[in-house]
Amino acid sequence: MARRPAEGKIYAHAKLRRLRREHGMNQVDMARALGISTSYANQIEQSQRPLTASVLLRIAEVFGVDTEFFSEAGEDRIATDLRAALADEACGVPLPADEEISAAARDHPEIARALVALHRRYRDTAEQAAALAAPGAGGAPSGGVTRLPAGEPHDEVRDFFYAHHNHFEPLDTEAERLAAALELRPGRAADPLTARLVEQHGVRVVRAAAGRSADARRYDPDAGVLFLSPWLSDGQRAFQLATQVALLEYGPLLTDLAERSTELTSPESRALARIGLANYFAGAVLMPYAAFHATAEDVRYDVELLSARFGVGFETVCHRLSTLQRRGSRGVPFSFLRVDRAGNISKRQSATDFHFSRMGGTCPLWTVYEAFSAPGRIRTQVAEMPDGKRYFWVARTITRGGFGHHAPRAEFAVALGCELRHAHRLVYTEGIALDDSRAATPIGLGCRICERRDCAQRARPPAGGRLAIDPDRRTYVPYAVESRTP
16 A cells, blocks of 8 residues: 655655656666666655655656656645545545545546546536526527537636646747847837837737727737727736737747647637737746746745836736746746636636635635725735645735726736745745744635535535534534534
8 A cells, every 4th residue: 555655755656657657668677777776666666665865866867857746736736626526416425534535646646637537527517418408598409409518618728727837938938039039128018019010920000999899909810900909008018919929920839839738628728728828928028037037036026016127017927926937947836816706716827736626616714805805905814724734825906997987897806825835935924923823814725625614604515524403503603514433
């Protein structure tokens, strides 16, 4: 039986076995390549011995992987996904203990991923069937054949970025080259990008007439004209110009990255991913990796200072900070999200193992929702997950939309979070007792999969818990459940 990883030690039997098989090696071949004995190689694969620092570096060299490949972040993601799947009422079985779920994700990751994929397909199919069965759904469109609509392309695109830890080195490299070639200056990038479109692509950039159009950018390929909203700030204008440059000039690269993905299964999801990658490129042009990373470290990740120095908005800086995972020059591994007042997550990217729940909503105790009570002000929070892992979160509201009394506007809250072990690098932690457990707010990923039994904010019963129904007792905890037996 595989061992549970000890604190500070790396047991990587499943990952190492997969690397060996992908390279067509047996254990003897691998031991020879790593310069270790065959018995030691076997003990590593049986999780009987941990990886030493020297062996870890040798593995990275032989197999061409980063040492971060063996971190527990990927296992934690799979375990959280698997827990959410098994918590579904449709499974009809008691929720296994956390230790069993973690062991399955660690020892049999491919099987765990397959179960998660099956559950997602089941959920999509169930939702589609319910939509078709609803009154007015239309039934069979023609010939008596009912066709289920495709799965949600946006979810697949989110999974695509999530699987890549929100970092695409080829885009960062090309964006840096373009920024250097155009000699872009923070806050003054619009004119060089406009000239690039004219000179390289024959595209004329015009300011659209003031009106109630919802378009920030609209390209007419037949006329060779790019229309930009008159309400865009200088930074927003530059971002839209850079996005159009990416689509016209780096189309093959965007397409290749999308086409090679296993997460994207439909033309719609691949097309959306291509747009997302173009937006990624635009951010990388306005905030070139090396310069932005150095400045972020210098100002201790002060988002407002970075926004002023690079001439872009608060949300754009937050999004860019979540992408700084270049090998040898990594920034703080952030998770980034954007939510509305109703709790809908419209953006979510993660360079860390933090997982955003797909079902059951998110936790109302999360500081990202408290941000709406203090518009425009930075809110911070030390949050503790049910497994004991702690994160530091920074949140603030933003407003998007045009000008004028009738112009459509939308208010969101955006948040950046990192594991507490990285929090000392942030300016926002000054004066906060990070090592005081009493300062942490207990939160969860969603009521359905949250294990906390004493949460007064709970909106749904927890999976795997039997309701404690007692007419002679009233508690402040909704959906009280019976205590677990030892």
